Amino acid sequence: MNAIITITGRTYPTPLFLPVFERNNPYITAPVLRDDFGVRGIITNGFLLYRDRSLREALAGPESRMNVKQLYGFDGLVMTDSGAYQALGGQVYVKNTKIIRFQQDIGADVISPFDHITPPRDNWKVANRKLNDTLKNIEQGLKIADRAILAGVQQGGRYLDLRERSVRALVELGVSYVALGSLVPFFGRNHHIRFAGQVIRQARAIVPPEIPIHLYGAGDPVELPFYAALGCDIFDSSSFVHFARGGWYMTPYGASQTPEALAEYECPCPYCAAHGARVWADERLMALHNLWTIMHVMRCITDLRASGGLDDYLDAVLDKHMRWFPASQLKPSWEEI
Numbered sequence: 001m002n003a004i005i006t007i008t009g010r011t012y013p014t015p016l017f018l019p020v021f022e023r024n025n026p027y028i029t030a031p032v033l034r035d036d037f038g039v040r041g042i043i044t045n046g047f048l049l050y051r052d053r054s055l056r057e058a059l060a061g062p063e064s065r066m067n068v069k070q071l072y073g074f075d076g077l078v079m080t081d082s083g084a085y086q087a088l089g090g091q092v093y094v095k096n097t098k099i100i101r102f103q104q105d106i107g108a109d110v111i112s113p114f115d116h117i118t119p120p121r122d123n124w125k126v127a128n129r130k131l132n133d134t135l136k137n138i139e140q141g142l143k144i145a146d147r148a149i150l151a152g153v154q155q156g157g158r159y160l161d162l163r164e165r166s167v168r169a170l171v172e173l174g175v176s177y178v179a180l181g182s183l184v185p186f187f188g189r190n191h192h193i194r195f196a197g198q199v200i201r202q203a204r205a206i207v208p209p210e211i212p213i214h215l216y217g218a219g220d221p222v223e224l225p226f227y228a229a230l231g232c233d234i235f236d237s238s239s240f241v242h243f244a245r246g247g248w249y250m251t252p253y254g255a256s257q258t259p260e261a262l263a264e265y266e267c268p269c270p271y272c273a274a275h276g277a278r279v280w281a282d283e284r285l286m287a288l289h290n291l292w293t294i295m296h297v298m299r300c301i302t303d304l305r306a307s308g309g310l311d312d313y314l315d316a317v318l319d320k321h322m323r324w325f326p327a328s329q330l331k332p333s334w335e336e337i
């Protein structure tokens with residue numbers, strides 16, 4: 001069985017989708033995630049907790065009163081990130097050792113080093129330097145992390161040779177969790193999944209099978225089964241909220257802002273069953289529908305991986321998706337992996 005086994009000994013079978021948890025979201029609360037969606041794990045921004053002085057004291061100060069699971073009222077797997085994404089804007093600096101200690105002090109199960117995000121515009125030399133700096137932070141972090149699993153974050157930008165070196169170095173360092181970083185800009189364009197797919201396939205060939213691979217930021221239900229077929233186990237995203245804000249209605253075959261494009265699709269989710277077309281006009285209902293759709297696809301992936309039917313499912317998705325969205329790059333880019 002493939003699974004994340006936490007330091008406290010709890011087992012979370014994969015594949016797993018970790019919704020990005022935002023404390024201030026009034027309708028996607030921890031009990032809703034757990035009870036209405038069967039969510040077993042979440043990801044949350046460790047840096048934002050760190051930056052809030054009263055929360056920092058409450059969670060990790062000398063008189064700490066609670067851990068992050070108690071704060072959220074969520075007892076499942078909690079992964080935190082380090083604020084590296086915020087640092088991309090240039091206004092954040094947080095010491096690697098400090099943010100790693102903080103994340104494990106607050107009781108997260110999987111924690112993140114300060115990694116150096118590498119956008120596609122970075123040239124080889126820059127990408128190489130960021131890769132080396134990220135590896136240093138992971139090496140440093142592995143010496144500290146004894147109460148949480150430290151994610152070994154792969155960098156390497158748009159260079160497959162660097163991606164390969166990165167993931168080999170992570171395995172050599174002895175990480176027990178691999179996360180593929182800086183890939184969102186690649187698959188964010190019209191379902192062009194070739195590069196992300198090549199990176200996943202390459203990583204899966206190098207990383208031992210018992211070590212899970214997490215693709216940061218993947219949350220479109222039409223793409224998830226393809227990444228899973230290539231060997232990814234864990235995904236995280238706030239896509240369900242962002243898509244809803246932009247009026248995008250997700251389906252397992254692609255998302256659209258217009259009901260006409262999806263006329264063939266009958267959604268089996270409880271929100272569409274209860275509210276019909278009103279879901280399209282209500283951001284809250286649309287976000288709930290979107291998350292339901294992601295979780296539904298994740299259940300399909302789990303079942304199909306076990307039964308061996310994932311390839312047929314991918315063919316069916318491609319057929320329908322390309323009929324509905326003829327300009328999509330999903331099929332051509334998939335065929336190039």
Ligand SMILES: [Zn+2]
Nearest residue numbers: 267269272289
């Ligand atoms: Zn629905």
